[in-house]
Each structure stands twice: as structure tokens, then as C-alpha cells.
Amino acid sequence: MKISKWKIAAFLTPCILLFSLVFVIPMLIIIVTSFFDWKAGGIFNFVGLNNYINAFTADKRMHQAIINTLIWVALQATIHVSLGTLIAYLLSMKVKGWKVFRTIYMIPNVISSSVLAVILVNVFRAKGGLVNGIITKITGTTFTKNWFFDSDSAFITVTLTWLIYTGLIVIIALAGFMSVPEEIIDAARIDGASDAKLLFRIKLPLIRTVLGTCVILAATSKLTEFELIYLTTGGGPGDMTINLPLYLYKTSMIDNNYGYASMMSVVLVLFGVICVFLIHRIFRMNEADI
Amino acid sequence: MLSKKSKLWVTVTMIFLILMALISIGPLFWVVMSSFKTTKETMRDAFALPNSWNFDGYRVALDISPIFKFYGNSLVIALSSTLLNLVVVSMAAYALARFRFKGNEQLTLLFSSSLLIPVSALLMPIYRIWMTLKLFDTRLGLILVYAALGLPESLFLFKAYFQSIPKELEEAAYLDGAGVFRTFLTIICPLAKSGLATGAILQFLKSWNEFIFALVLTKSTEVRTLPLALNYFTSQFTFNYAAMFAGITMAVLPSILIYVLLQEQVTSSMIAGSLKG
Numbered sequence: 001m002k003i004s005k006w007k008i009a010a011f012l013t014p015c016i017l018l019f020s021l022v023f024v025i026p027m028l029i030i031i032v033t034s035f036f037d038w039k040a041g042g043i044f045n046f047v048g049l050n051n052y053i054n055a056f057t058a059d060k061r062m063h064q065a066i067i068n069t070l071i072w073v074a075l076q077a078t079i080h081v082s083l084g085t086l087i088a089y090l091l092s093m094k095v096k097g098w099k100v101f102r103t104i105y106m107i108p109n110v111i112s113s114s115v116l117a118v119i120l121v122n123v124f125r126a127k128g129g130l131v132n133g134i135i136t137k138i139t140g141t142t143f144t145k146n147w148f149f150d151s152d153s154a155f156i157t158v159t160l161t162w163l164i165y166t167g168l169i170v171i172i173a174l175a176g177f178m179s180v181p182e183e184i185i186d187a188a189r190i191d192g193a194s195d196a197k198l199l200f201r202i203k204l205p206l207i208r209t210v211l212g213t214c215v216i217l218a219a220t221s222k223l224t225e226f227e228l229i230y231l232t233t234g235g236g237p238g239d240m241t242i243n244l245p246l247y248l249y250k251t252s253m254i255d256n257n258y259g260y261a262s263m264m265s266v267v268l269v270l271f272g273v274i275c276v277f278l279i280h281r282i283f284r285m286n287e288a289d290i
Numbered sequence: 291m292l293s294k295k296s297k298l299w300v301t302v303t304m305i306f307l308i309l310m311a312l313i314s315i316g317p318l319f320w321v322v323m324s325s326f327k328t329t330k331e332t333m334r335d336a337f338a339l340p341n342s343w344n345f346d347g348y349r350v351a352l353d354i355s356p357i358f359k360f361y362g363n364s365l366v367i368a369l370s371s372t373l374l375n376l377v378v379v380s381m382a383a384y385a386l387a388r389f390r391f392k393g394n395e396q397l398t399l400l401f402s403s404s405l406l407i408p409v410s411a412l413l414m415p416i417y418r419i420w421m422t423l424k425l426f427d428t429r430l431g432l433i434l435v436y437a438a439l440g441l442p443e444s445l446f447l448f449k450a451y452f453q454s455i456p457k458e459l460e461e462a463a464y465l466d467g468a469g470v471f472r473t474f475l476t477i478i479c480p481l482a483k484s485g486l487a488t489g490a491i492l493q494f495l496k497s498w499n500e501f502i503f504a505l506v507l508t509k510s511t512e513v514r515t516l517p518l519a520l521n522y523f524t525s526q527f528t529f530n531y532a533a534m535f536a537g538i539t540m541a542v543l544p545s546i547l548i549y550v551l552l553q554e555q556v557t558s559s560m561i562a563g564s565l566k567g
Contacts, residue, residue, distance in 0.1 A: 007470050008389050012397070015382030015441070018374075022438035023404045026415035033415075087310060090303050104311045106557060107318065110549040112499035114517040115542045116317075118524060118534075123317045128531060130320050133336025163313055168560065175561050210565070217564055224408040227501045231521065245410035245502075252414035253506060265411035272408045 030265040038259035051263035062264070064239045065247040068155075069223065072243065073275065075159060077219040084169025085211065089199065091170070092177035102174065105167035117231035120161050124148050124232075151237045158241045161228050165221075169214045176210030177203060212283030219275050223268065244268050318542065325535035332531045347532030348540070354526055354533065355519065356511065357540055364516040367429055368497040371436035375444055375493045376486060378437065383448035384474055388460075398449075405442045410502060417506050427508050432515070435507065436497040443563045444489040451485030452478065491552065491559040498545065516541050 034052070037045045055062045087105070091098040108116060123130040124147035135143040147157040180203055188202055204211070226245045229235060235242035235250075244264060252261035280286065324332050325347050327340040351357065386398050416435060417426070425431035455478060463473045479486065504518040520541055527534035549556055 003389055003470055005391070008385055008391050011381045011385035011389075011470075011474075014378040015401075015445075016397075018378055018434065018438050019401060019404070019441060021419070022416065022435055022441075023407065023412070025419065026412040027407070029415035029418070030411065087307065090307060095300070095303060095307070101307050101311055102557075103553060105314050106560075107315055107546065107549065109560070110495060110556060111318075111542050111545045112501065112517040112520070114499075114501040114520045115538060115545075118520045118538055119317050119321050121524060122321065122531070122534070122538075128333045128336050130317065130336055137337050164317070166310065167314060168564070171557055172561055172564050175565075213565055220408065224410045226410055227517075231524075245408070248410060249413065249502075249506070252417070258414055258418070261414045265414065268408050268411040269406070272411075273406050276406055 027269075030262040030269075032262075033259050034262040034266045036259045036262075038257075038262070040256035040258075047259070051260050055260075055263060055267070061239050061242065061247060065242045065244050066267075068241065069243045069271070072159065072162075072222045072225065073219045073271075076162065076222045077215045077279070080162065080166060080218050081169055081211065081214050083163075084166045084214065085173045085204075087166065088170045088173035088177055089203075091174055102171060105170050107167070108164045109168045113227040114231055116164065117161075117228045120164075120228070121148065121232050124157055148233045149237055151240060154233050154237055154240050158229060158233060161232065162222075162225075169218065172210060172214050172217075173207070176207035179210075180206050208283050209285050212279055212285045215283065216276055216279050219279065220272060223272055223275065244271075321535050322539050325532065325539045327532060327535075329529070329531045332535075344532070347530075347534075347536035350530060350533040351527070351537040351540065355523070355537060357516075357519070357537065359511070360514055360516045360519045360541075361544070363429065363513055364498055367432050367436065367515060368494050370429075371433045371440075371497045372490050372493045374433060374437040375440050376490055379441055379444040379489070380448050380479070380482075380486060381474070383445050384452050384478060386445075387449045387452035388457075401442055401445050409439060413502065413506050416503070420507055425507075427510055427513060429513050431507050432500075432504060432513070435503050436500060437493075439500070439503075440489075440493040440496050444493060447485060447489045447492075447562060448482065451482040455481050487555065488559045488562050491555055492563045495545075495548075495556070 035046060035048060037043060037047045037050070087101075091101060095101075122128075126132065126144045126146040126149075129147075131147065132143045132145060145153065147153050184202065184206070185198065188198055193201070224245055225243060226249065229241055229243060229246050230249070233241045235246050244267070248261055248264045248268065251257050251264060323340065324336075326344050327338075328344055328346065331338065331341060382401075386394060420426045420431050425434065459477055459481070460473050463477050468476070499517060500515075501517045501521075504515045505521065508514060508518065520538070523534055523537050527537065
């Protein structure tokens with residue numbers, strides 16, 4: 001049956017409008033205005049690549065934000081995903097209570113990360129915090145480390161807070177492990193493959209694309225991380241735990257330096273595109289083989 | 291020998307899994323428990339169980355902060371954005387799945403490319419546009435953004451579902467003289483119910499939990515959502531831990547409740563949503 005053009009348009013137009021309003025027009029704005037000196041009070045001058053040059057040469061805070069963001073993306077994409085995959089593998093052996101574990105691991109992923117951030121502020125609080133409470137119990141002496149605000153522990157504490165989100169990786173990887181056909185595993189066992197061999201030679205390669213998806217999810221979630229820093233350390237002490245989204249927020253909403261913020265948005269988008277592209281290549285994700 | 295070794299393995303595995311479970315819900319459990327303690331008790335021994343059930347924290351929290359108003363705002367915004375997302379995206383997904391027209395593939399590619407954009411990059415321009423359109427500090431403003439944020443995931447989910455429905459059903463409907471809109475509403479949507487539900491759950495949770503756009507696009511308490519309210523807890527309840535913990539407990543309760551009630555659906559939605567993305 002032939003469907004008239006205006007009917008097709010009627011189906012598509014609302015979606016295109018919404019998409020343009022929130023994605024296309026903002027994208028165009030950040031690309032264009034990243035070449036402008038645009039500040040509150042009507043300042044709007046073309047400055048060419050100045051914002052970019054300034055960011056990559058003079059702006060120490062920007063350097064710190066980029067370095068932190070990249071470190072966190074790398075840690076998340078490797079350690080976090082490995083941990084999640086390991087847990088998923090153990091659960092896929094159907095250990096006692098695996099369904100209960102799966103349910104528990106997912107809970108932090110369904111609650112708002114702002115709630116979780118406020119909870120963690122209290123967990124790592126110097127006085128009356130859970131972590132110090134446990135340490136005091138074990139050692140018998142009062143322990144009052146200010147985990148989020150001491151300069152020797154702030155970075156690692158922020159990094160550790162993300163451990164709590166392993167659950168999402170677990171359920172996705174678990175779904176992957178479950179999708180490996182029984183016949184393949186049985187055949188390999190008959191051929192005398194050990195558990196380790198089965199895991200590294202057969203299961204992991206077979207769920208490659210699922211793992212790739214996990215890595216993309218983990219990496220991009222750290223590119224956009226905001227709440228768990230803003231609501232805990234606020235980027236401090238100094239700029240030790242600042243990242244790109246947080247600096248972007250401060251530049252645009254507090255300093256009202258819109259042109260510079262646009263440049264940072266462009267950098268952030270480029271990072272995102274490069275990340276996804278690289279991970280796709282590494283995991284050979286467009287060659288499906290399950 | 292073998293059984294001894296495997297017994298050890300099982301024990302190690304169990305300890306590891308239990309440890310991870312404690313990390314996952316220990317903090318949450320601790321906050322709920324501490325909400326029934328007095329601030330003094332918490333300060334003296336953070337780790338101890340409450341001496342008695344103490345509801346002072348809840349009373350103070352409800353006095354200081356209009357939590358029920360924030361519940362209402364969050365609910366209205368999350369439900370509306372879910373509905374908007376469902377209607378707008380399912381129509382587009384149907385057109386892209388079924389109709390042959392020039393630019394179909396390019397349009398699909400354009401929609402999917404938005405998955406590559408870290409959303410925080412769009413904060414400033416959206417804030418400026420919302421100011422111009424007078425959408426700043428309104429519920430509608432947040433509803434529009436939230437509906438759009440879930441657009442790419444929903445689109446792929448719905449499109450895949452529509453494509454899995456046999457074409458013959460629609461053709462029969464057309465032969466009976468039903469129009470495109472009626473066929474879509476009365477034949478396709480009921481058949482794709484579970485797919486639509488999956489998308490709706492994802493979209494609801496996303497909107498219910500969203501923080502950064504709420505922070506940037508609203509300012510008055512009138513339209514404040516629950517996650518944003520948390521932002522002010524730490525300063526409002528300084529030195530009254532009991533009230534802060536009570537506030538957190540009340541804020542987190544609905545999400546947990548939804549998850550417990552719809553556990554299977556939520557889990558499978560999250561898997562489906564991630565794999566499509």
C-alpha cells in the first residue's frame with residue numbers, strides 16, 4: 001500500500017521537532033559559538049581558535065579536568081568492567097542465591113545518583129561517618145579522616161564511589177553469558193576444556209560485543225559524570241577532583257563565560273565520539289558472530 | 291582432593307559476592323537505619339543499631355523541607371515526559387520501521403548519532419534556548435528535555451519491536467479500509483505492548499532520577515524535583531543527621547518500591563536499553 005507523503009510527515013514531525021530542539025540546535029550553537037568570545041552582558045566577538053588555544057596551553061584547570069576525566073574513563077572502562085564481568089561469570093555458574101545477588105547489585109542503579117551522592121557524603125564523613133565508624137570499631141582508636149576533603153584521599157574516594165554501580169555491568173554481562181549456547185559449552189567439555197579455557201577461549205570471545213557495550217557504557221558514563229562529584233567534593237580540594245562536565249557547569253552557569261563553555265562542550269563531544277569509535281574497533285563490534 | 295579444592299572455591303566466591311553486596315546496599319541500609327537514631331547516637335557510634343525507634347528525624351525533615359511537594363513535582367514531570375516520549379517516539383519509530391521514503395536511513399542515522407553526545411555538553415545552549423522560549427523554571431521545560439533525552443534509546447527499542455511484527459496483519463487492516471493512524475493505534479500498538487512498556491519504564495526511571503538538567507533549568511522550590519531537593523539537604527540539615535537521613539530515606543523509597551514491584555521488567559528494560567545503545 002502506498003502511504004501519502006503528508007501522512008509520513010505527520011508521523012515523523014513531532015519527533016523531529018523535539019530532537020531538533022534538544023539535540024540539533026544546541027549542537028549547532030556550541031559548534032559556532034565555540035569560536036566566539038561570548039559572555040553575559042552582550043559580549044559576542046569572533047575570536048577564531050582562541051578559546052581552544054587558551055584551553056590547551058594556558059588553562060591549568062582545563063588540563064586538570066581533561067586529565068581527571070581521561071583517567072576516570074580509563075579506570076572505569078578497564079577495572080570496573082572487569083570486576084562486573086567477573087561477578088557476572090560467577091553468578092552465571094548459578095551459585096547459591098545468584099538471583100538474590102543480582103537483585104541486590106542492581107539497587108544502586110535504580111536510585112537517583114544524587115541520592116547516592118548524598119548518602120556517600122555521609123558514609124565518608126569525618127565525624128559520624130560509616131567508614132570511620134567501622135575503622136574505629138576494628139582498631140579501637142577514634143579515626144576521623146575526612147575522606148572527600150583531604151587532599152591525599154579525595155581523588156581515590158571519588159573513584160571508589162563508582163564501585164557501587166558495578167551492578168549494571170553485571171546484569172548485562174550476565175545476560176551475555178546466559179546467551180552462550182549450551183551445545184558449544186558441552187562440545188568443548190567433551191573435548192576436555194578446563195573451566196579457565198572455557199572462559200577465556202570460548203565464552204569471553206563469544207560475548208565480545210556485549211562486553212564492548214559494557215565498556216562503552218562505562219566509559220561514556222564517566223565522560224558525563226556530574227552528580228557524584230558536584231554533590232560530594234564539588235571538584236575540590238583545589239581542583240583535584242574536577243572533571244569536564246563540572247568545569248563546563250561552572251564556566252557556563254557561574255562564570256557566564258558561554259563561548260568558552262561551548263568550546264569545552266565541543267571537546268567533550270569529540271572525546272565521546274573518539275571513545276565509542278575506539279571501543280568499536282577494539283572489540284570488533286560490527287562483526288557479529290553469535 | 292578435588293572436592294576440598296572446589297569447596298574452598300565456593301567459599302571464596304561466596305565471600306566475594308557477599309562483600310560486593312554489602313558495598314552495593316550497605317550504605318543505603320545504614321542511612322535507613324540511622325534515620326531512626328538521634329543525631330547524638332550517630333555521632334557517638336556511627337555503626338551501632340538504634341536504641342529505640344525514633345521518628346524525630348522524620349518530623350523535623352518534613353517541617354524544614356516540603357518533601358511531598360517535591361514528590362508531586364517529580365511524579366508529574368516523570369509521568370508526563372514518559373507519555374510524551376512514548377507518543378512522539380513510537381510514531382516516528384513506526385514510520386522508520388515500515389514506510390519507505392527518501393531519507394529514511396539518513397534520519398535513522400541522525401537520531402542514533404545523538405547517542406554519541408555526552409548530554410552535559412548541551413547544558414549551556416539548552417539553558418539559553420529555554421530562557422528565550424520562557425521554558426526556564428517551568429515543569430514543561432523539564433518534561434521536554436527529559437522526553438528528548440530518552441529519545442534515541444526508545445526509538446531503537448520501538449523500531450525493533452515494530453519490525454518484528456508480521457506485515458500481513460497491517461495489510462489485512464488496510465484491505466478492510468482502516469487508515470494508517472487507526473491501524474497504528476488499534477493493531478500495532480497493542481501488539482508492541484511489551485516493547486512500549488520496556489521503553490516507558492526506562493524513560494520513567496531516567497526522568498525520575500535526573501539531576502543536572504533539573505539543577506540548571508529550574509530555580510524555584512515551586513517546580514523543584516526530588517533529586518534536586520537532595521542538593522539542598524546537606525546545607526538545610528547541617529548538624530541534624532537524623533533529619534538528613536530521614537529525608538534521604540523518604541527520597542529513595544519510591545525508586546526502591548518500583549524496583550521491588552517491577553523487578554523483572556526493570557532489569558530486562560535496562561538490559562534492552564543498554565544493548566540498543
